[in-house]
Amino acid sequence: MIVRKIDPIVSSFKRVNGSRLTLRIDKQANVVISAPLKMAISDINNFIDEKRDWIEKTRQKIIENQAPKRLFNDGDTIPFLGIERRINILPNYKYAAEFLDGKFNLSSNIQPQAKEYLSRLFKNLAWNHFAPRIHYLAKQYNFKFKAVKISSAQTKWGSCSNHGNINLAWRLVMAPEDVIDYVIIHELAHTVEANHSHKFWKIVENIIPDYKQKRQWLKDNGKYLDL
The missing domain is CATH 3.30.2010.10 (Metalloproteases ("zincins"), catalytic domain)
Structure with a gap:
């Protein structure tokens, strides 16, 4: 489920019982967030912001590993x-x-x-x-x-x-x-x-x-x- 108020980098967001906020990146490079029922959206977005560099580097690595290696030729x-x-x-x-x-x-x-x-x-x-x-x-x-x-x-x-x-x-x-x-x-x-x-x-x-x-x-x- 996509929640519009969550940072748009997030592909899937859901509320769960418990006190732990989790973030993972799946095999398709989607950002998946699970958050406690009462955690404020602002706190979730702050957490995402702290992890942004790691998120983008990890997603880029997944995407690059899936893509075939391009060979660059003289004159391209x-x-x-x-x-x-x-x-x-x-x-x-x-x-x-x-x-x-x-x-x-x-x-x-x-x-x-x-x-x-x-x-x-x-x-x-x-x-x-x-x-x-x-x-x-x-x-x-x-x-x-x-x-x-x-x-x-x-x-x-x-x-x-x-x-x-x-x-x-x-x-x-x-x-x-x-x-x-x-x-x-x-x-x-x-x-x-x-x-x-x-x-x-x-x-x-x-x-x-x-x-x-x-x-x-x-x-x-x-x-x-x-x-």
Whole structure:
């Protein structure tokens, strides 16, 4: 049973007799919560927030283990900031993976671990783009948040905790910059309105009038934003 007031990262939630709150991740990478009958939703969400890094890392590991290993070839492309970037496979390159002059350079020695090295590189690229951008937009539109983290989430692009911690999926850095800004504003708006109320969407619309187009772009193209 899905309870809407519970953090949306949770796939299944139920109340049980007893005093113990349990969290597990099943074989399909779903987050399953069992909580005592009288435990407050806020306490459950706080517990989830404390475990968020572990949850996302564990889910990512399950998903990656289920997926076949991709081999990257010279001349393949990967999207970054909305532009398809060429992959160069270089013999004995000094780095396992590097983004340089608008291209991804990969050492020929890292197959079939190329995906893991590229994931690490993309997390760094995401941080380098997201961190200054979210601080700029928060200052520009008078939002206050506590911290920003890069996540490996597969099912959503961003999240905002009850404490104002914002998580952004590294895969989002593959999207066009205006789409990235939409997701950032979306999460910043949650620091004011926790749910997706009419007031929430008005906050988003006042900053990004065409936010519906950005949201639709993600629905149509999000499946392609991955390694």
